[in-house]
């Protein structure tokens with residue numbers, strides 16, 4: 001009988017996400033990892049060192065930087081786009097709990113990655129605070145609005161595929177999820193592999209952003225359902241509404257800062273932190 005073909009299992013062709021699970025669950029000291037987020041994170045890092053299989057997690061340095069944002073802002077809810085095997089959810093879910101927060105919502109497209117993450121989050125004892133939502137981020141964000149799961153973003157980690165950073169920001173600009181003086185967006189990998197379109201947008205003036213929208217082919221007065229109309233359509237359960245590529249709102253004003261981190265190979269990556277200031 002021919003083997004069934006499953007086009008995508010994990011994010012890596014060698015299924016290292018599944019090897020990671022075997023590695024962790026074969027550890028002789030597994031019981032010492034239970035309800036111990038730091039120990040689970042240490043073992044995820046050890047897996048890469050021991051096997052030479054790199055995992056695209058935020059890792060300890062960027063994890064500490066992001067945890068500091070949570071300690072400073074003390075959000076009730078954190079949303080992350082791109083959960084992978086749960087490293088950032090464990091790191092930041094733990095930081096959120098330590099700072100009085102209640103919900104860490106992790107959005108992950110790939111169900112196999114989500115299954116791995118769920119087991120590791122459970123092992124770390126964070127089941128009560130971290131939930132994983134399996135779908136493309138734009139769909140889950142719209143569902144959150146429809147079901148009143150969130151009415152604004154407090155702290156968000158953007159760490160999914162880099163070409164989705166900007167369309168998802170545009171969606172949030174339209175859905176009223178950005179709250180001046182409150183919302184902080186931390187976008188990983190802005191230098192490597194890089195998210196140039198996202199950086200260009202959050203650094204542009206409103207005139208420059210209007211010009212960018214034209215460049216992206218959004219003609220003025222085009223028929224996209226935007227802003228409050230889009231929120232209404234989502235709440236009414238309309239299914240044919242465009243979510244994946246909604247033109248951004250050029251009037252949002254952002255303050256931004258890039259923090260650089262040295263990677264294992266000596267090259268640099270950066271997290272762009274954007275604070276929502278208001279609207280022009």
Ligand SMILES: C[S@@+](CC[C@H](N)C(=O)[O-])C[C@H]1O[C@@H](n2cnc3c(N)ncnc32)[C@H](O)[C@@H]1O
Pocket residue numbers: 011056057058059080081082083084085086087088089107108109110113135136137138159160161164
């Ligand atoms: C860089 S990894 C995330 C790493 C994770 N934040 C960590 O530090 O452990 C990117 C993840 O984003 C997921 N992803 C990519 N595009 C997505 C989308 N549109 N919605 C949700 N998840 C997405 C991929 O399946 C992958 O697991």
